[in-house]
Amino acid sequence: MSKRKKSKQLPLPLYDELKGLDESLFNEEVAWSTPNYITENLIHTFRYYQSTALRFFHYSQVGKEFRYRNINHVLFNMATGSGKTDLMAGLILYLFHEYGYQNFLFLVNTNGVLNKTIDNLTNRSSDKYLYTEKIEIEGNRIEIQKINSFPKNQSKNTIYLKLATVQSVASDIYTQKENSMGEEDYAKNKVVILGDEAHHFSASTKTEKETEQSWEKAISTILNAREDNRLLEFTATIDLENKNIYEKYKDKVLYRYTLDRFIQDKYSKNVKRIQSSNTDIDNMLNVVLLSEYRRRYALEKHKTYIKPVVMFKSQRIDASNEANEKFNDLIDTLTVASLKEFLNRQAQIVTDEDSETLALANQYYRENHENLSEIVRDIKREFAPSRIINANDTSQSGILEKGHYEALNSLESPTNLYRVVFAVAKLTEGWDVLNLYDIVRLSDDPKVSGTKATTMSEAQLIGRGARYNPFLLNGERSYQRRFEDDSVESLILETIHYHTINEPQYLKNLVDSLNEMNLPTGKDTKNPLLDVKVKSGFKKTNVWKYGKVYYNKTIEVSDDYYSSLDKYGVDNKSDIVIPYISSMQELGYRDGEIREDYSNAYNLTVVFDQRYLFKVMNRISFYHFNNLKKYIPLLRTREEFLGENWLNIYNRTVYVTVPRTMGSDALTPNEKLHILERYFLKIAKQIKSGYSKKRGTGEFIGYPIKEYISNYRKRVPNYDTSKMVLDGNPQNVQRYEIKEDYFVYDSAIINLTERQLIDKIAERIPELKEKYEDVYLIRMDENMHRESAKNHKLKLHQFGHGHDEIHLEGFQPDFILYLKNADYFVQIFIEPKGRNIEEEQWKEDLLTYINEHEAEIIFEDETEDVKIKGVKFYTMNDERSTIKQIGEIALGKEFKGLSVEEI
Structure with a gap:
């Protein structure tokens, strides 16, 4: 595979200034957080990056640094699927409540996105409506009205929302028609323009051919109709390498949240590629078996129902329609005998090294050979012609504008039975299907290898399909991945697979395109499980034989x-x-x-x-x-x-x-x-x-180390694209061998932040040993609980009173520093954190709460003097002075010779 060149990071002055303000203690607005009137009126809870984006916008409007600059045009550069429309919904309430804006113009370039957004922002009966049923701000009911023209006489407590394509709005600006809005109408009352998929609006800038009647010119006309009009643009795709685009937006990019960060933060599915030289027919049957395995796995292993959707992607409409007919014939003629023959053949050619996921699916069917007749019946039902959408179109129109809009936009619905989509055009902007798990690139024509334009379109398709499916698990939904990456559960339920043709030039172009999008993917080959073992020397110590780690007990609340x-x-x-x-x-x-x-x-x-x-x-x-x-x-x-x-x-x-x-x-x-x-x-x-049904208590229970600290196995995630960001990312996970006795395992599979923490503690071991006979750092990896004698997950829970936020779930701090001398034992919980700090602040609050409320802590076993402590999150370069805090707890003073960043 070709190695990606590191592209130069171009400066973005506004974004850089706002990041600096967010970190500055002298920023008057640094304590500002998302207001209650937003959180209480939106269906979805803002994620940390959405809150940060809103906070940056707030800084730009109220900060003394911007008082004379009128920041009236900004761009949010955020990954596909990251919830830009949720952010828009919050910004509408913010601008309405804080600044009295009542008129909002939503612009996009396709009817497909327009229809979706009408549902999102105005259709209360839609499953995808983003506001609560009743919008209340300070006791007042707020109405959102969808209009074609902003009314002359505007009602109090009403938000007017005009949703239109940029083509229609530009046409109204340039050709005055009856009942249309011209430039003077946007000058009567202040207006906020929300420009979605904004990369389409800069064609003139891109080509340096500003036309008198371009979309870009029309938007600029509306913005400049009065000084207090605002333009907020949103896009996942901005070509800053184009010098004209860069010059236009360098001072307007207000916030960035890239696709690879989105995937690393677990808000999306993982992405794997299956590269095959099979015929299209064999690929079709493989993906049917895989899709049906996903459905059965969720039902049989986790007692939950998911409906995995497959998309067959072709280059030409006639080839796609022909493939649709072949698929129908394949399902119609499938028998137990033909399925057995296929499985036997696949067993010879598909191994873990070719595709771990396909090997797992094939193994499942071979192990259930007695039920193959039932399986064939299910396949014929699930993949019948009545459950297939043929959405073939031209590349100009977009599948959401065809007759299948409702079916395609509700594929997650329990009443929607469609399992397969045949299409030529890429997934158009606005199609936010969540339960797409397999995309199959059909070969069409052996002479055709993917051009760069084709593979970029396919990379964008993969990025859109990677949106996470929040299926029910144990009665709860999550909008982040819940399983360990590369585990069987994650491969089957939290990974989208792109089944590609095995053609060298095509694959090279595809990988290059994935890299350009910062989309981390890897081949679907099995990453080996790495063994992490408790050191034999540690097993000879009294700490191993008699030592304990302490966690607090929980009780049910009636x-x-x-x-x-x-x-x-x-x-x-x-x-x-x-x-x-x-x-x-x-x-x-x-x-x-x-x-x-x-x-x-x-x-x-x-x-x-x-x-x-x-x-x-x-x-x-x-x-x-x-x-x-x-x-x-x-x-x-x-x-x-x-x-x-x-x-x-x-x-x-x-x-x-x-x-x-x-x-x-x-x-x-x-x-x-x-x-x-x-x-x-x-x-x-x-x-x-x-209010909660289960609460932590101040009673701490000692769990024997030899029963709960054990050998375990873990995979290291493997990517071969998006290396640029991953290489410098503190969350990039690797295996490190640690030979020194203070670390109880022979190695650690950790990220750079965790490695830095271990190294800094290693420097302090001699000083700690002056006071403590036993000094050990224990990595509390959740994988080890699967291997432990009791398969019990140890977690720390909130207890006592006075917490700003109640969180019942508890959490496992990543490290315990175990310190013991003849008089007492000290256990210090340590949690390294690379991101999501604001979102997980309650964890740090709990760790510091322990220190401030020692009187509330009691121990089940009082035969020894035990002290339980916690410290602030450890972040890169010890920005929170965590090492200093550890010294004060362990030694009653600072460590000797702390470096500047540790003080």
């Missing part, structure tokens, strides 16, 4: 436990004090948020009657009784919630902190209502985060 609001962390005894910001202050759209001076403030008593309370509870859906009852099982009526046993609001005084400029009689009824809403929204958040 409904009876939640007998009062203090069990949720809610104070219902003290008087209520609510800071209030005057809504009467006038400000401009660039002023960001209203800031009142409370240095000269006082607490004003708020007098209200029961009508206010019931109105607030009616406005906020959390307090509708059916919902409230889910979180407070013992509650009998909604009125009871206000009483002495719960919120106790009638026996408490409500104060509002206001500036001296506001007199005691200044509060109107609406302002009183607003004040109470703020308080009730805060209480709702506390109740939701405080």
Whole structure:
């Protein structure tokens, strides 16, 4: 395979400036996080990178650095499938609430994406609608109206959304027609343009041939119709190597989240290639057997139903239609005898070295030879002509514009029975099918080898198909991969396979195209399981024979436990004090948020009657009784919630902190209502985060090391594309041998961040041994639990009170530093972290909580003096001073000679 040249990283000044601001302690907005009015009104929870993208946009609008620059045109460069439309939905609410924008123009270049987005943002009955059924902001119901023209008289609390193709909007701009929107209409009220798949809008820039009536010119006309119009562009594909595109966007790229990062963060399927010299017919039967194996594996091993979809990709429509007919004939004539013959033949030619996944599927059918008649019946049913979509089209139109739009856009639905798609054109932008597991590139014509343009189209197809399928597992859905990469579970349920023709020039072009997209893939050959063994020398020590590692016990929580609001962390005894910001202050759209001076403030008593309370509870859906009852099982009526046993609001005084400029009689009824809403929204958040069915306790149990620390086996993920990012990535996993006695295993399969941590601790071993007879670093790899004597997953859980967020699932810190002398034993949990720090902050909070709440910790076995400790996340170059903290815990002082970055 050809090696990829490292492309030069071009500077992006705006993005670099925002990254610097995000890391600066002097940024006034550094504590800003995604507001509740966004998180509570969206169906999906923002992922860390979506929150970061929104935060960067917020900085660009309110930061003092941008006060005189009017950042009105930005671009979000985010991977296919990473949730750009979710981010758009959040940005709409942000711009509406913070800056009063009511008019939003969504632009795209195909009807397919347009139809999908109409469902996403306006169709409440669609499974893909992104907002909650009722949108509420500060107690007000917000309506989203799909319109063709922005109304002259605009209603309060209404968002107007015009969704259109860029072709139609440009036509309206250039050729004035009745009932169409011209330039002057975009000057009447401020407008936000949301440009999806924005790489299509820069054709003029790309060619240096700006035409008077180009799409690009039309968009620019709308943006410049008034100073406060905004243009937010979104694309996964931006050709910054083109000097004209780079010059246009270098100061507009606000955030980047690349495809390889998306895959490494486990938000997508893995991608594997199966390279075959088989005939198309044999490839068809192989993929049918593999697809059906996926369905059966999920059902038999995990008691869950998935419907894996196969796409057959051709170069020409006539070849695709012919392949469709051959496929129908293959399924129609399949018999037990012909299947046995095929399996026997495949056993001779398909091994783990050719394709691990196909070998697993074939092995399954050979082991179930007694059930082949049932299997053949199932295949004939599952792959019947009635379950095939022939979506052949021209490359200009796009499959979503054909008659199969509904079927193609709902392939994940339980009522949609289609299993196969035949198509020529690439997966068009906007087709976000999640349960596509196999793409088969048919040979069509032996004389045709993929050109660079063809293979780039196919690489984009693979990238779109890699979106993760959030199938049910143990009654729960996840939007990240749940199994260890390269495990059988992940290969079958979390990997998309691209079945390619085995033609050298085609494969070279395909790999080059995958590299250009930063799409990590590898051949579907079996990566060997690497053995990680406990050192024989360690097994001779008393630590191995008698030592323990400690984790806290969990208990079930009954409904009876939640007998009062203090069990949720809610104070219902003290008087209520609510800071209030005057809504009467006038400000401009660039002023960001209203800031009142409370240095000269006082607490004003708020007098209200029961009508206010019931109105607030009616406005906020959390307090509708059916919902409230889910979180407070013992509650009998909604009125009871206000009483002495719960919120106790009638026996408490409500104060509002206001500036001296506001007199005691200044509060109107609406302002009183607003004040109470703020308080009730805060209480709702506390109740939701405080309710759970299972909780950790402060009781720690010692688990014998010799029973829970054991030999295990693990694979190292193997990629042969997207090397540029992977090579410099702290998450790139490799095997390292560690001969020194302090490490209990003979090796570790770890990333660079973890390796750096091990090396830094290794430097401190002599100093630790001055105080402790036994000093060991234990890698707590979850793989070892599969091999351990009791197959028991050890996890650390939240306990006690005062956590900002409640997380029930617990987690396994990656390392334990085991320190023991004649007087006591110290166990320090250490968790290295390369990314997702914000998203997983609760884990670090738990580790530091342990140190601050030693009095809450008790031990099942009190025969020795045990100390359980935790430290902040270890990040690259020890940016959080974790090593310094370890020294303070272990030695009561800093390590000698700490380097600058460790201090």
